[in-house]
Amino acid sequence: MELNEMLEQINELYNSRHIADVKKLLNDLNPADIAQLLEAVDEERRRIFFFRLLTKENAAETFVEFDFDTQEKLIHSFSDAELKEVLDEIYVDDAADIIEEMPATVVKRILKNTDSETREAINSILKYPEDSAGSIMTPEFVDLKKDMTVEDAFKRIRRTGVDKETIYTCYVTDASRHLIGVTTVKELLLSDYDDIIEDFMETNVISINTLDDREKASTELSRYDFLAMPVVDMENRLVGIITVDDAIDVLQEENTEDIQKMAAIVPTDTPYLKTGVFETWKKRIPWLLLLMVSATITSQILTSFESKLAALPVLVAFIPMLMDTGGNSGGQASVTIIRSLSLGEIKMGDIFRVVWKEIRVALVCGVSLAVVCFAKLMLFDKPVLGNSEITLSVALVICLTIVAEIVCAKIIGCTLPIFAKRLGFDPAVMASPFITTIVDAISLLVYFGLASLILSI
Amino acid sequence: MELNEMLEQINELYNSRHIADVKKLLNDLNPADIAQLLEAVDEERRRIFFFRLLTKENAAETFVEFDFDTQEKLIHSFSDAELKEVLDEIYVDDAADIIEEMPATVVKRILKNTDSETREAINSILKYPEDSAGSIMTPEFVDLKKDMTVEDAFKRIRRTGVDKETIYTCYVTDASRHLIGVTTVKELLLSDYDDIIEDFMETNVISINTLDDREKASTELSRYDFLAMPVVDMENRLVGIITVDDAIDVLQEENTEDIQKMAAIVPTDTPYLKTGVFETWKKRIPWLLLLMVSATITSQILTSFESKLAALPVLVAFIPMLMDTGGNSGGQASVTIIRSLSLGEIKMGDIFRVVWKEIRVALVCGVSLAVVCFAKLMLFDKPVLGNSEITLSVALVICLTIVAEIVCAKIIGCTLPIFAKRLGFDPAVMASPFITTIVDAISLLVYFGLASLILSI
Secondary structure, three states: OOHHHHHHHHHHHHHOOOHHHHHHHHHHOOHHHHHHHHHOOOOHHHHHHHHHOOOHHHHHHHHHHOOHHHHHHHHHHOOHHHHHHHHHHOOHHHHHHHHHHOOHHHHHHHHHOOOHHHHHHHHHHHOOOOOEHHHHOEOOOEEEOOOOEHHHHHHHHHHHHHHOOOOOEEEEEOOOOEEEEEEEHHHHHOOOOOOEHHHHOEOOOOOEEOOOEHHHHHHHHHHOOOOEEEEEOOOOEEEEEEEHHHHHHHHHHHHHHHHHHHOOOOOOOOOHHHOOHHHHHHHHHHHHHHHHHHOHHHHHHHHHOHHHHHHOHHHHHHHHHHHHHHHHHHHHHHHHHHHHHHOOOOOHHHHHHHHHHHHHHHHHHHHHHHHHHHHHHHHHHOOOOOOOOOOHHHHHHHHHHHHHHHHHHHHHHHHHHHHHHHOOOOHHHHOHHHHHHHHHHHHHHHHHHHHHHHHOO | OOHHHHHHHHHHHHHOOOHHHHHHHHHHOOHHHHHHHHHOOOOHHHHHHHHHOOOHHHHHHHHHHOOHHHHHHHHHHOOHHHHHHHHHHOOHHHHHHHHHHOOHHHHHHHHHOOOHHHHHHHHHHHOOOOOEHHHHOEOOOEEEOOOOEHHHHHHHHHHHHHHOOOOOEEEEEOOOOEEEEEEEHHHHHOOOOOOEHHHHOEOOOOOEEOOOEHHHHHHHHHHOOOOEEEEEOOOOEEEEEEEHHHHHHHHHHHHHHHHHHHOOOOOOOOOHHHOOHHHHHHHHHHHHHHHHHHOHHHHHHHHHOHHHHHHOHHHHHHHHHHHHHHHHHHHHHHHHHHHHHHOOOOOHHHHHHHHHHHHHHHHHHHHHHHHHHHHHHHHHHOOOOOOOOOOHHHHHHHHHHHHHHHHHHHHHHHHHHHHHHHOOOOHHHHOHHHHHHHHHHHHHHHHHHHHHHHHOO
């Protein structure tokens, strides 16, 4: 059923006071869908009324799915008892996420209504730097000891599992909480009850550090097809895990960020329609300004060649084509390299192979484009469009410029992202708009250089 | 340890004939790492030798991680018995993936060496269209009946689970294989042994159809935080599941595709360094050609205004700046909308809200850029750079063009992707390079229109 239909139905039921039906309809849905539905309810009071119809478990899971605005409004309307009920049910990493986005007064109320153990866990997550593995991990995992039997393990899982976000990967730790092994519920289920964990646990445990980048953690999790990635501190003690659903969210957020940077936008994780006009302006204006101001260079180049242009005005007509072709070629190279860097397909050490490949691709692309352009100029633009100023030499200047600028564009496009990464910047900012600005200037210099040489103007 | 160090160590051990140590070192690694290491082994024969040192389970899991080239070479060097051993251990969906990429002779050998049941399963996956949910699902899942007890369920999992890619989500089907409920191993572990599945299973089961897009399947899986997404046929019979690790791979591939399309590249899923020069050329040249040829329009516009440019040559100097600013502004809008569409944040019905928002953002961006540009022209370009042709009226023409072109660029940038989606095309092709070409032409017309009006040339 579509969201709008469902919204209509639920509002009708509410208006005709069939509250039990509303309750059933809501609680039958998946929390992600309940959240979407309730966010579409216009009236604040009605939304709260609906929320209160949810079962304890659904309420908590739905609450986590809301956006931060809705969460804040709901918290304001909660009694302390209600707030405590929701907080008791949600996982510590989700609670930490929410707290990070709330104003100080709300944070105070949240922390007041959690028990001291949870409060401590939340605080320990909050102290990790933004975008670190520590900041997205949950301290709730199943830990076993190596001398346990399978039966002991199941007992422990049954006793403590209800509070854990995932129970399927179990971590084996020693007395000082060092991570020494890992096993899975599947392994446990397929073993005999009196088998000892130590005998079949995997001892080559892959883990990452609390201070590693959260993107690295997520990429590694995906590389090894894990359901959870263990996170250890500097002393190699297990302090938490990152679950696969959070890893997917991180990967998607990082992809969005990369795409925004490539399009010369300052990254933001607020959904488009929820961002205000001023907010959107703030994300877009810095790069527009910078790139506009850098275009002073192209203006200066054109001004200095003004007399040549006056002598042969037809040259002006092809400036946009040349600049776009250069920009597009450079953009193709830079975006390919940026993506490959982010997927870990190429490394700093590959730079010479990359450049060598791009030079060859550029030559093939440049020559094929130049041939087509030459044919178009001589067989279409000149005779059909009647542009009589196009001579063989003019066409030659234009086509040679295409080859030269594409080679320059591809070399610049593939090297800048790698250098950016080397210097510790995000390669994604070295994408099309930035490359275009540089390639523009080079293309113009090549163009006028060749024009002076071949056309002797 | 770094890959290169490990490679060195393993080659040394091999050369000094410490084969048992090589075997231990290899088998202690995770299959994803073994695959990376073996692919870095230069000599073909040595790689096969190393591969044969792997345990049966590691061999199969490593084989799946290899790229298709390596897989093909290995298959050629396998005896039939070896091939059968590997094939018996790998999951059906992985086997189908491999078969899709192999030449006919290899496919024949593979199918000859699988038992008839597996062969049938592979064939049923292969018949689904590329990029459909059916094409990436695995038919190996745990199915339960509603009247089973928890104890029965565990017996069934223990008996059949070893062959299943994931056992953690269990699907409840009726006699005609309709999907009627779902539960998890966690739920089962936390229930009593004599509880009946029907009493606690989730009956509001979210599933997708075999013919749905694989990207939709993966996005939904992530939205609901599932470990597997059930796939049903047209009669709502459960035919397979998509596991979370495959869903992540699909999301990453789709992201790469979107990014490539945005950069005017025909999408490819071959890693950069493994793509040949000619292959890369083939992916890049179509858009370059199309965009170069469409630039004929800008050439024509400039040619038709040649006399005006001759009267006031300073106007030429700002053409690159105006075109880049327009292109960048349009690109920001289009890329934002393309990403929001792909994340499901906006829909066709939001088009008026989107356009209204972009118009306001464009006005704020346009006015702020114009103000800065005006100041730069009058306070820097004219007095400092000595460009005496810049008059108040010329600056006015340039700055008004900025405002007008940004508004046009943002409107075009936000509407084209939405229309593309409506017409069933991928919105991602409506990104910067495409928008730039259109915005270039409009900007030039606005520029010369304003110049005629204000400067009366």
